[in-house]
Amino acid sequence: MRTNHSDIGVSRHRAIAGLLACAAALAVSASPLHADETQPLRLCADPTNLPFSSDSPSQPGFYVEIGQALAQALGRPVAYDWYKSYFGKRTVRVTLLGKQCDAMIGLPRSEDFMGPAVIFSRTFAKEGYALVAAKESAKGQALGGIDSLRGKRVAVQFASTPQNLLASRDDIQKVTVLSPEEGMQALDQGKADVAFIWGPVAGWLNKTSYNSRYQIELIEGEGLSWDAAIGFAKTSTELRDRVDAVLPQLQRTIGELAVKYGLPTGAPVRFGEGRTGPAATTTGTGAGAGVTQIANVVATETKGDAAAPSTEAVGAGKEIFNGTCAHCHGPDAVQSERKIDLRLLRHRYGDEMRDKFWTTVHEGRPTKGMPAWKEVFTDDQFDNIFSFLLTVQSESND
Numbered sequence: 329m330r331t332n333h334s335d336i337g338v339s340r341h342r343a344i345a346g347l348l349a350c351a352a353a354l355a356v357s358a359s360p361l362h363a364d365e366t367q368p369l370r371l372c373a374d375p376t377n378l379p380f381s382s383d384s385p386s387q388p389g390f391y392v393e394i395g396q397a398l399a400q401a402l403g404r405p406v407a408y409d410w411y412k413s414y415f416g417k418r419t420v421r422v423t424l425l426g427k428q429c430d431a432m433i434g435l436p437r438s439e440d441f442m443g444p445a446v447i448f449s450r451t452f453a454k455e456g457y458a459l460v461a462a463k464e465s466a467k468g469q470a471l472g473g474i475d476s477l478r479g480k481r482v483a484v485q486f487a488s489t490p491q492n493l494l495a496s497r498d499d500i501q502k503v504t505v506l507s508p509e510e511g512m513q514a515l516d517q518g519k520a521d522v523a524f525i526w527g528p529v530a531g532w533l534n535k536t537s538y539n540s541r542y543q544i545e546l547i548e549g550e551g552l553s554w555d556a557a558i559g560f561a562k563t564s565t566e567l568r569d570r571v572d573a574v575l576p577q578l579q580r581t582i583g584e585l586a587v588k589y590g591l592p593t594g595a596p597v598r599f600g601e602g603r604t605g606p607a608a609t610t611t612g613t614g615a616g617a618g619v620t621q622i623a624n625v626v627a628t629e630t631k632g633d634a635a636a637p638s639t640e641a642v643g644a645g646k647e648i649f650n651g652t653c654a655h656c657h658g659p660d661a662v663q664s665e666r667k668i669d670l671r672l673l674r675h676r677y678g679d680e681m682r683d684k685f686w687t688t689v690h691e692g693r694p695t696k697g698m699p700a701w702k703e704v705f706t707d708d709q710f711d712n713i714f715s716f717l718l719t720v721q722s723e724s725n726d
């Protein structure tokens with residue numbers, strides 16, 4: 329099948345899978361013409377986002393190493409600026425469009441991502457969800473596309489594309505998890521036969537925590553996979569063109585780095601192959617709405633925050649919660665009065681959970697005794713509270 333990157337010679341290196349954190353950013357000081365040849369290429373990256381980026385010199389991450397290789401290819405020194413990101417678009421706004429950085433590695437290559445403000449390099453990798461199963465169970469069995477999931481217990485991340493896609497399949501038993509980490513644990517503990525989770529993190533964990541015990545198969549399809557590129561502010565066409573000129577010679581390095589960081593390798597399998605699935609549409613030509621969603625998913629699931637809160641976010645959220653919300657909603661959200669039991673948010677609202685939370689905490693429900701908090705907390709604090717609440721949702725309170 330045709331994909332966007334085949335025309336730039338990336339398809340040979342499909343081994344390269346797995347970036348897109350919306351977190352690493354490359355930057356060159358915005359100086360004109362020849363002057364920037366000697367300017368350092370400033371690489372902005374999230375210090376806590378392995379396998380993509382980290383501030384550990386011994387294990388800098390896939391993006392950071394690509395940035396180093398790129399700087400070298402451009403003949404410049406490299407410098408880092410650490411920016412801790414939680415949501416893709418917000419990060420792009422602050423760093424790239426805020427001129428802290430002129431380029432960011434690993435954005436979904438689509439004009440629908442942040443409109444005309446951002447332009448892209450060639451695609452340099454393919455990213456997406458993956459099926460994960462124990463190697464020995466795979467002998468023609470566990471993996472091989474979606475139909476192979478029939479009758480299996482499949483771990484899917486809450487509110488992810490795979491969860492939505494499998495929702496209508498009665499013949500597949502879903503095991504809902506909050507993060508790719510939990511998905512891997514579900515496999516490890518025998519609670520699931522297969523995990524259908526965010527590939528890069530699965531690959532990284534497989535390599536670092538599970539002795540590469542699992543096989544990982546990339547799944548292709550709308551909302552499941554996309555092309556990763558380097559994004560620039562729209563005024564940086566010159567830099568973009570220079571990066572495009574050197575990218576092909578970096579593909580080998582990128583392929584090796586993908587292996588180093590355990591990112592899924594091998595040819596992707598189309599979702600719904602052998603059977604018409606709801607997402608069996610063309611890749612790379614996704615509709616606008618889909619791409620916007622993907623961009624958010626990318627940020628969220630790569631980083632694993634909204635859906636897979638970092639311990640830090642959870643801790644911060646819990647502290648606010650217990651300081652401010654607990655006297656009505658109960659310490660640690662333990663509350664016997666159902667109406668204000670926030671452990672039932674998911675049960676009550678499902679996919680709408682986040683939206684409901686957001687509107688309610690911002691606007692309050694003054695007539696019902698729930699105050700509005702938008703003047704009190706920042707959106708980051710609300711994110712943290714939400715992260716904490718995600719960890720206490722009860723599954724079984726029907």
Ligand code: HEC
Nearest residue numbers: 652653656667668676685688689693696697698699701713
């Ligand atoms: C003064 C008491 C009080 C405090 C403090 C309070 N809430 Fe509430 N909250 C309520 C009540 C009462 C409701 C139920 C409103 C209703 O019946 O619709 C509610 C509802 C909610 C809901 C919607 C629940 C649902 O199932 O629809 C969310 C989310 C929520 N609160 C979050 C918070 C957070 C987060 C804080 C702390 C920042 C907080 N609340 C602090 C009283 C409070």
